[in-house]
Amino acid sequence: MNLRYINPFENDFPDHISGKLEQGVGRICSFNRRGTLLAVGCVVGKVVIWDFETLGVAKELTYHTAPITGVSWSRNGCKLFTTSMDGRAVLWNVLKGTAIRKLHFEVPVIHSTLHPRNPRFCTIALKGLEPYVYDLSAKQVKRKQLLLKPAHQKKVPKSKTKLRKPATNMFAVFDRRGKHIFTGSSRGTITVHRLDSHLTIVKSVKAGNAIVKKIVFSKDNKLFLSNSGDRVIRVFDGETFEFLREFQDVVNRLQWVSAGFSAMADYLVSATSLRATHNLYIWNCQFGRLIGILEGPKETVLDLQWHPHRPIIVTCTSSGAVYIWTKQLTANWAVFAPDFEVLEENVQYVESSTTSSDIEETAKRHAEQQEQIEKEPVDILTCDAIPMLSDDEDDGCEEMDKLSNELTHLPTIVPEQEVIIRIPQDVLKVISAQKLQTPLDGPSSKKQCLGPAEV
Secondary structure (H helix, E strand, O other): OHHHHHHOOOOOOOEEEEEEOOOOOEEEEEOOOOOOOOEEEEOOOOEEEOOOOOOEEEEEEEEEOEEEEEEEOOOOEEEEEEHHHHHHHHEEEEEOOOEEEEOOOOOOOOEEEEOOOOOOEEEEEEEOOOOOEEOOOOOOOOOOOOOOOOOOOOOOHHHHOOOOOOEEEEEEEOOOOEEEEEEEEEOOOEEEOOOOOOOOOEEEOOOOOOOEEEEEEOOOOOOOEEOOOOOOEEEEEEEOOOOOEEOOOOOOOOOEEEEEOOOOOOOOOEOOOOOOOEEEEEEEEOOOOOEEEEOOOOOOOOHHHOOOOOOOEEEOOOOOOOOEEEOOOEEEEHOOOOOOOOOOOOOHHHOOHHHHHHHHHHHHHHHHHHHHHHHHOOEEEEEEEEHHOOOOOOOOOHHHHHHHHOOOOOOOOOOOOOOOOOOOHHHHHHHHHHHHHHHOOOOOOOOOOOOOOOO
């Protein structure tokens, strides 16, 4: 549909389920930068890449043997980083479907992310350990631990501390620019590290007293949210790291399993962790109020992702299906013709005396405008900047990771279908009769053969 004819006053967030993807049992998903490819990590360890425009399977990556815990795209879509509960981490070449680098750990990997601009760096959080930053470019993989407090800070004596487990970082994520690393702790502390040789701590922000389960950034990197165990979603400023507002269900005190921003960060979506409940809450990011609740089938939501550019939400559920939430767009034809009027019933048209002359004048005026437009030179070389893809600069990227080598589409795999050949009944009777007559004639008798016409 032409975007000029869409009513600008309608809400641009999904309102119904338009379809679902069924290929394996999906539990985590991630879009590429342009939203044309969707990677779904399955429970059995398989990663399925869908062509989101044709809704066909484009690639299947098989190496893991346990549930997938992390799926991250590189900026140009040529590489995919996956981790699993089997303790394996793989950096894939998406086009060839082969592994570029493999890592093996003795404990399960519970979380991982890939650097948004330089795929040589990644963060991996192992079960029971604090997260590390890994450099995959060297022959021998280098790593550095992300500490909750600076190493030179003095430790508090045990006599002054309470008898409880000390706070530790649970996971780590990169921001959209890749300049900082954010870690979430078990005591509600978000620590901001600068990506340098020492992983300098820039600032620490308090997000409640419960565990920080997830940190998500908006597309323009101006906002980020934290989903905590105290049933509150907090939004912070992405530049000053200051707290802005919080979102929660004051009445039911629901626990949130996942949350995310819309394409332009106008809305915030969150999913409840209740069993057999597929409810999505849509919040207004600017005013912090609830504007809609989307109800789906009775299946528990495991993960959700908002499309990078369109009002589409994708949810992974406990049944293994991936549901697609879209919006029913209605055309506003008054934008095209200001005098356009919608008729609720048939009306007899009465032509006035001035109608024909008005039509001729309008046609003549349109022809003159069209002739003037055709005389103007057409620029086919200049590429206009797309507002939704405003971060097209290639600072800090290697040649093979630049956007000039971007991978946006993959050929879909045609599913194999069983070919069933049905033989008419009269042909079957002739064949059965021939089989009965052949042994009685003896070995020296001539066998009758069916010609092409009979078959």
